[in-house]
Every structure is written in structure tokens, then in C-alpha cells.
Amino acid sequence: MRALIAALALLLPASAFAAALEGEAQRQPINWVAIAMFVAFVGLTLWITKAAAARTRTASDFYTAGGGITGFQNGLAMAGDYMSAASFLGISAQIFADGYDGLIYSTGFLVGWPILLFLMAERLRNLGRFTFADVASYRFAQPPVRSFAAVSTLLVVSFYLVAQMVGAGQLIKLLFGLPYAAAVVIVGGLMMLYVLFGGMRATTWVQIIKAVLLLGGASFMAVMVLAQAGFSLETLFARAVEVKTQAALATGVSADQALAQGRAIMAPGGFIKDPVSAISFGLALMLGTAGLPHILMRFFTVPDAKEARKSVLWATGWIGYFYILTFIIGFGAILLVGTNAAYLDGQGALRGGSNMAAIHLAHAIGGNAFLGFISAVAFATILAVVAGLTLSAASAVSHDLYATVLRHGQASSADELRVSRITTLALGALAVLLGLVFEKQNVAFMVSLAFALAASGNFPVLILSLLWSGCTTRGAAWGGTIGLLTAFVLTLLSPAVWTTTFALGDAPFPYSSAAIVSVPAGFLAIWLISLVDRSPRAAIDKAGYPAQRVRAETGIGAFTASDH
Amino acid sequence: MQDEQDRLAAAVAADPRYEALVARRSQLGWTLSAIIFIAFVGYLLLIAFHPALLAMPVGAGVTSLGIPLGLGLILLAIALTGVYVRQANRHHDAQMAAILRDHGA
Numbered sequence: 001m002r003a004l005i006a007a008l009a010l011l012l013p014a015s016a017f018a019a020a021l022e023g024e025a026q027r028q029p030i031n032w033v034a035i036a037m038f039v040a041f042v043g044l045t046l047w048i049t050k051a052a053a054a055r056t057r058t059a060s061d062f063y064t065a066g067g068g069i070t071g072f073q074n075g076l077a078m079a080g081d082y083m084s085a086a087s088f089l090g091i092s093a094q095i096f097a098d099g100y101d102g103l104i105y106s107t108g109f110l111v112g113w114p115i116l117l118f119l120m121a122e123r124l125r126n127l128g129r130f131t132f133a134d135v136a137s138y139r140f141a142q143p144p145v146r147s148f149a150a151v152s153t154l155l156v157v158s159f160y161l162v163a164q165m166v167g168a169g170q171l172i173k174l175l176f177g178l179p180y181a182a183a184v185v186i187v188g189g190l191m192m193l194y195v196l197f198g199g200m201r202a203t204t205w206v207q208i209i210k211a212v213l214l215l216g217g218a219s220f221m222a223v224m225v226l227a228q229a230g231f232s233l234e235t236l237f238a239r240a241v242e243v244k245t246q247a248a249l250a251t252g253v254s255a256d257q258a259l260a261q262g263r264a265i266m267a268p269g270g271f272i273k274d275p276v277s278a279i280s281f282g283l284a285l286m287l288g289t290a291g292l293p294h295i296l297m298r299f300f301t302v303p304d305a306k307e308a309r310k311s312v313l314w315a316t317g318w319i320g321y322f323y324i325l326t327f328i329i330g331f332g333a334i335l336l337v338g339t340n341a342a343y344l345d346g347q348g349a350l351r352g353g354s355n356m357a358a359i360h361l362a363h364a365i366g367g368n369a370f371l372g373f374i375s376a377v378a379f380a381t382i383l384a385v386v387a388g389l390t391l392s393a394a395s396a397v398s399h400d401l402y403a404t405v406l407r408h409g410q411a412s413s414a415d416e417l418r419v420s421r422i423t424t425l426a427l428g429a430l431a432v433l434l435g436l437v438f439e440k441q442n443v444a445f446m447v448s449l450a451f452a453l454a455a456s457g458n459f460p461v462l463i464l465s466l467l468w469s470g471c472t473t474r475g476a477a478w479g480g481t482i483g484l485l486t487a488f489v490l491t492l493l494s495p496a497v498w499t500t501t502f503a504l505g506d507a508p509f510p511y512s513s514a515a516i517v518s519v520p521a522g523f524l525a526i527w528l529i530s531l532v533d534r535s536p537r538a539a540i541d542k543a544g545y546p547a548q549r550v551r552a553e554t555g556i557g558a559f560t561a562s563d564h
Numbered sequence: 565m566q567d568e569q570d571r572l573a574a575a576v577a578a579d580p581r582y583e584a585l586v587a588r589r590s591q592l593g594w595t596l597s598a599i600i601f602i603a604f605v606g607y608l609l610l611i612a613f614h615p616a617l618l619a620m621p622v623g624a625g626v627t628s629l630g631i632p633l634g635l636g637l638i639l640l641a642i643a644l645t646g647v648y649v650r651q652a653n654r655h656h657d658a659q660m661a662a663i664l665r666d667h668g669a
Contacts, residue, residue: 100618103634104611110638111604114645118593122652234625241626266628267619268611275612282608286601306657309649316645320638327635547570550577553586554660556669557569 030177033372038176041209041380042190048205052198059403059416062199063130063395064300067560069204071307075314078298080207081388082109082289082315083214083322084164085171085381086447089355091323095330096338096350096357099240099265102330106323108282112289113319117312120290123466123552124299125308129559131392132296133400136461136476139544141537142409144477145461146400152457152484153293153396156450157389158434160292161427163446164389165435168382174352175359175375180439188432191386195394195424200301203387210384213377215318218325221358221374224365225332233328240265240334247338247348265334280516281448287519288451291458294392305555326358333357336364386431394423445496448513452491456518457484464526466552469545472538475530483522490514575667585659592651596644607637 056062069077087109095102128134133149165184172183194202229236245262249255289295299308337343343351343360350356362374398420403411411419461480464471491497493509530538551557576582610618610633618630 100628100630100634103630104608107604107607107634107637107641110641111600114600114641114648115597117645118597118648233631234623234627237631238626263619263626266621266626267630268615275609278608278612279605282604286604306653309652313645313649317642320642323638324635546577547573549586550573550582553589554573554576554582554664556573556576556664 031175031372031375033368034176034375035372037372037376038379041213041376045190045202045206045209045380045383046193048209049194049198049202052201052205056197056199056201059130059399059413059420061201062417062420063297063391063399065200065204067301067303069301071302071310072314073204073208074298074302074307074311076211076318077204077207077301078295078311078315079318079322080209080211080214080384081294081298082319083211083381084167084385085378086163086167087323088214088218088326088381089171089358089378091326092330092333092358092361093355095327096333097354098269099244099331099334100267101269103323103327104268106326108285109289110316110320110323112286113312113316115286116290116295117309117316120462120466121299121308121312122305122555124296124462125302125305126552126555126558127466127548128300130297130300130399131395132293132458132462133396133404134300136458136465138465139548140465140473140476140541143405144473145465146404148461148477148480149458150396150400150405152453152480153400154393155484155488156291156293156453156458157393157396159446159453160294160450161386161389161393161431162434162438163443163450164382164386165431166438166441166443168379168386169435169439171355171378171382174356175378181436184432184435187382187386188428188435190383191390191431192424192428194383194387195390195428196421200391203384203391204301206380206387207384210377210380211318214381215322215325217362217374217377218322218329220370221332221361221365222325222328225328225335225361228332228335236328236331236335237266240331243334243338274511276516277512280511280513283519284448284452284455284513284515286455287459287515288453288455291454291462292450293396293454293458294388296458296462297392297395298388300559303560304558329358329361333361337361340364390424390427390431393427394420397423442501445491445494445501448496449488449491452487452514452518453484455515456487456522457481460519460522460526464523464530468527468530469542469549470530471526472530472533472535472541474533474535474538475526475528479522479524479526479529482525483518486521487514487518490518572664572667572669576663579663579667581659582663585656585663589652589656592648596648600641600644603637603640607633 060066091102091105094105124132124135127138131149131153133146136149137145165187168187169180169184172178172186173180176183194206226236229239241262244265245258248258248261253261298311302308302311337350337357337360343364345351350360352359359371359374363371398416402419403409403416457480460483461476465476490509491514493507494512494514495507495510496512498504498507618628618633620629621627622629622632
């Protein structure tokens with residue numbers, strides 16, 4: 001029993017942050033306001049898709065919207081790509097339940113962005129054209145490094161996508177009262193329409209609109225919450241502590257204990273029992289952010305390195321602001337939802353499941369209309385994230401595998417475009433299928449797996465190919481693969497998969513995230529393999545470094561909007 | 565066009581001002597990365613080993629030290645990206661443009 005509790009405690013970081021993606025999702029009565037608002041959103045985005053379709057003629061339009069997105073727009077789109085429904089509903093729900101711990105996730109999700117800017121953003125834009133593989137393979141033999149990058153992209157995107165699809169199905173069942181299967185098919189179908197016809201242009205605008213709606217809705221909620229507390233955080237916290245203390249008293253504990261339980265929401269609690277898991281999970285979030293293919297791809301939509309830089313500043317600002325809002329919203333829910341019997345079932349738990357805190361808060365603040373608005377925003381949020389994921393996977397197949405590896409760069413733009421569209425269709429169908437298959441499965445580990453894979457494969461390959469002259473084709477392709485495999489295998493052996501998903505007993509790898517082993521493994525493998533690589537190709541790779549470096553640093557020869 | 569780019573790249577790479585600029589810029593990038601990395605890992609270590617410290621109230625009220633630290637980390641991430649972008653906009657871009665101009669870009 002004790003071992004089981006310990007295993008559950010280890011799991012917490014991985015599972016709780018994806019909490020919005022699982023758990024009891026009771027079907028709700030059909031919410032017509034929410035559906036009307038959502039139909040309005042879909043109408044607007046489909047109209048944009050139609051306009052974008054008329055301008056999506058070449059591969060460059062499809063992959064990068066012709067390279068004409070501004071830094072400000074791209075920053076918003078990146079934020080729209082990154083702020084998931086899980087972080088909005090999951091983190092605010094966690095703050096509602098445990099207080100402080102939710103803030104720890106928020107910081108983990110944010111700290112990768114500055115590193116992405118300081119080490120990679122400008123160099124990526126200067127060397128790349130459509131995908132991060134353009135950069136990773138710049139001075140190397142194309143087939144091995146491209147194949148690695150494409151496989152890695154497909155893996156990262158697939159796990160991320162399945163988690164999003166399952167989450168979408170549960171969430172929509174919950175918010176709109178639609179059956180799970182219908183919800184998954186609607187999400188899959190809309191995402192295919194956006195990507196298939198509108199490519200990056202439509203995807204970007206879906207992400208921008210979603211970001212504006214989500215930031216606007218969350219700002220309104222946070223301001224209303226703060227108004228309740230006289231715009232004083234101390235008052236907000238004090239009242240939340242009071243609510244928690246009263247709740248503890250009602251369970252019959254002594255006054256001292258109740259006060260301690262109330263105060264507990266001001267301090268880290270169940271989040272971390274084990275320092276190794278904490279650091280490992282933190283590493284995966286921080287370095288994984290700088291290796292997510294759908295985020296990296298957005299750097300090629302801006303005209304130059306300066307705009308790439310600006311995109312990250314805007315993205316970091318919006319995402320950081322959003323996490324501060326969720327923090328306030330979570331505490332607001334303690335005050336306004338936790339004390340209102342209308343939102344609780346007989347046992348004092350939230351109606352509709354533990355992730356409903358922010359949704360009930362929306363109702364407490366703005367009635368049915370605002371509840372409908374926030375529900376529609378949550379749906380839109382999922383659409384924006386899955387569209388970005390699908391686009392990056394389609395590009396990996398058509399640009400990296402088909403055009404470069406298979407056709408040796410001889411494919412025409414029209415051929416490439418055709419292959420990306422076929423891939424989009426296939427991926428959309430696959431995502432719907434997997435979403436249906438995994439309905440009852442615990443998929444919480446998939447998001448942390450996606451981050452661990454990105455941190456252990458893509459991140460070391462990009463950093464070493466950009467910054468280390470000694471890196472060779474073999475080192476990048478095989479070393480990156482070793483990083484990926486280590487992350488993958490250790491995740492399978494970790495408690496979230498071994499114990500929780502497959503019920504195989506105590507996990508052989510006891511930590512909640514593989515990153516603390518797999519990230520060093522990736523770096524070390526690339527370094528060692530490059531070091532012992534004496535092939536003729538290795539000499540070419542090393543000789544190519546100075547030319548790559550001067551282009552990465554100056555932007556000489558960078559693809560510009562007119563080349564597109 | 566390709567030849568012209570190669571010539572320009574070679575000329576810029578041979579310019580000592582270019583080396584100095586790249587070294588300065590990369591030093592800034594690594595320093596700022598180290599700051600955010602150490603701040604975040606330090607925060608996690610505090611949570612793991614000294615949660616009581618984070619639970620300590622900062623004033624007479626209930627607000628704990630963990631709140632300004634956590635929110636401060638979010639603000640630090642935004643502030644550091646701002647510092648980098650400002651340096652690049654104010655200094656690095658102009659210096660690089662001048663070097664490129666001198667070599668006929």
C-alpha cells in the first residue's frame with residue numbers, strides 16, 4: 001500500500017498537469033448559448049480559411065503563409081499554439097483544489113521560451129525555410145538527418161495530438177453535452193478543413209483569434225475576481241485561506257488543524273515528493289518547449305531574424321500573462337465556486353468533474369452567456385492547437401521525407417503541396433481514429449512524453465548542429481535517435497505508463513519524467529558518435545561549419561518573403 | 565547570386581569586428597540562458613528541499629514567500645527576453661548591418 005501511494009505521488013507531476021484531459025467527464029445538458037457562440041467562431045474561421053485558400057497556391061504559402069506574418073502576429077499565434085485547454089482548465093482546477101502547486105506548472109511551461117530566444121530563434125530563422133529539419137540538416141548529408149527529424153516530428157506530434165483529441169472529446173462532452181464520438185469527429189473534421197485548404201495562413205489566424213478570445217475571456221474573469229477582493233491579492237488569498245479553513249472545520253478536525261489546512265494552499269504541497277522527478281519534469285518542460293516542431297515551424301512564417309526575435313518576446317509576454325491570470329482565476333474559484341452549493345454536488349465536489357472550476361467561475365461571474373463564451377473558447381483552443389500540430393506533421397512528411405529524402409529536392413512546389421494535403425487527410429483520419437480508440441485510456445502521460453521526446457531528440461540535435469563545429473551527420477542522426485529512444489523507453493518503464501496505464505506493478509524506472517536521463521543521453525550520444533566518426537562525410541560536415549555559422553549569425557542568404 | 569553570397573560571407577567571416585560581435589551576442593545569450601535555467605532549477609530545488617521556506621508569510625498577512633517567487637519567475641522570464649531583444653535592437657543589429665555594409669552587402 002505504501003509503495004502504491006509513493007508511486008501515485010511520483011505520478012503527480014505528469015498526470016495532474018494534464019488533468020483537464022482525463023478524469024470524470026459527465027455529460028452535461030446541451031448548452032445552446034455555448035453552441036451558438038461556437039458556431040459563430042467556426043463560421044468566422046471557415047470564412048478566413050476560404051479567403052486563405054484563395055492565396056494558398058505554393059508550398060511556401062502552405063508551410064509558412066508566404067513568410068509575411070509580422071512578429072506581433074506570430075507571437076500571438078505562438079501563444080495560441082501553446083496555451084492549451086489543459087493549461088487553462090487543468091491549472092486553474094489544480095489551484096482550486098491545492099492552491100500554490102498550480103503555479104509550479106505554469107513556471108515550467110514558460111521558462112523554455114527565453115531559452116528558445118537566447119540560443120535558437122534568430123539562427124533558426126536565418127538558416128531555415130519550412131521546417132526545423134532545414135536547420136538541423138543544413139551542413140549534413142540530407143537523408144539521415146531529415147529522416148531523423150521527420151520521424152521525431154511525427155512521434156512528438158502524434159502523442160501530443162492523441163492527448164488533445166481525447167481531451168477534446170471529454171471536454172466537449174462535458175461543456176456542450178455532445179457525445180464523445182461526435183466531438184472527436186467535429187474536431188478532426190474542422191482541423192482538416194483549416195489545414196487542408198487554408199494551410200499556415202488559416203492556421204495562423206485561427207491561433208490568433210483563439211489567443212485573443214482566450215486572453216480576453218481570462219482577463220475579464222481575473223478582473224472580476226480581483227474586484228471581489230478589492231483589487232488586493234492579499235485579500236484574495238486571505239479569503240481563500242478562510243474558505244479552505246472553514247471547509248476543513250466542517251470535516252470535524254480541530255481548529256489548529258483546520259487553520260493549517262487552510263494555510264496549506266499558500267505553499268507547495270503534493271506536487272513534489274521526490275526531487276529527482278521534479279528536476280526531470282522541469283527539464284522536459286523547459287528544453288522540450290525549445291524542441292517542439294509545431295512551435296519551431298512558426299519561426300519560418302516571419303520575414304527575418306528580427307521579427308523572429310520579436311515573436312518570442314510577444315509569445316513569452318502573452319503566455320506569462322495568461323499563467324498569472326489562471327493563478328488569479330483558480331483562487332477566484334475557491335471564493336466564488338467553492339462556497340456556492342449550486343456548483344457542488346452533495347459531497348462538496350464540483351459538479352461535472354474536478355476540471356470544471358474555471359467553467360463554474362465563468363457562470364458565477366457572467367451567468368449563462370459568459371459560461372457559453374468560455375466553453376466556446378475552450379473548444380476553439382483545442383482546434384487551434386490541433387491545427388498547428390497537424391500542419392507541422394504534414395510538413396515533415398511532404399517537405400522532409402517526400403521532397404528531400406525521396407525526390408532529392410527535385411519535387412515541384414505543386415507535388416509537395418499535393419503530398420502535404422494527402423498527409424493532412426491521413427493524419428486527420430488517424431487522429432480521429434486514435435481519439436476514438438483511446439477514449440477510455442489514461443493518456444495523461446502522452447503530453448509529458450511529447451515534451452520529453454522533443455527535449456531529448458530535437459533539442460540536442462539543433463543545439464549541437466548550430467553551435468558545435470565537430471558535429472557530424474552520423475552524430476546528429478544516430479545520437480538524436482538514441483536520445484529519442486531513451487526518452488521513449490524510459491517513459492514506457494515509468495510509473496505513468498507501467499503502473500497506471502498497463503497495471504504491471506512497480507515501475508522499473510521510478511521517476512515521473514525520463515528527461516533527466518534522456519536529455520544528457522541525447523547530447524552525449526551525438527558528441528561521442530561525432531567524435532569517433534572518421535568517415536569522409538564527417539570531414540565535409542566539419543568543413544561546412546564556418547559557412548553555416550556566418551549565415552546563421554548574419555542572415556546572409558536567408559530565405560526571404562520574395563524567395564518564397 | 566550564390567557566388568556573391570559566398571564572397572560576402574567569406575569577407576564578413578574574416579572581419580575581426582564580426583567575430584567580436586558574435587562573441588558578445590553569444591555571451592549575452594548564454595548568460596541570460598544560465599540565469600533563467602539556474603533560477604528555475606533553484607526554484608524547483610527549494611520546493612523539493614525547503615518547502616517550509618516558501619510557506620513563510622512575507623508580511624503580516626497570509627501571502628507566502630512562494631507567491632512573489634513564483635510570480636517573480638514568470639516576470640523574470642518576460643524581463644530577460646525583453647533585455648535580449650532590446651540589446652539586439654539597440655546595438656547588435658546596427659553593428660551587424662554596418663559590418664555587412666562595409667563588405668558591400
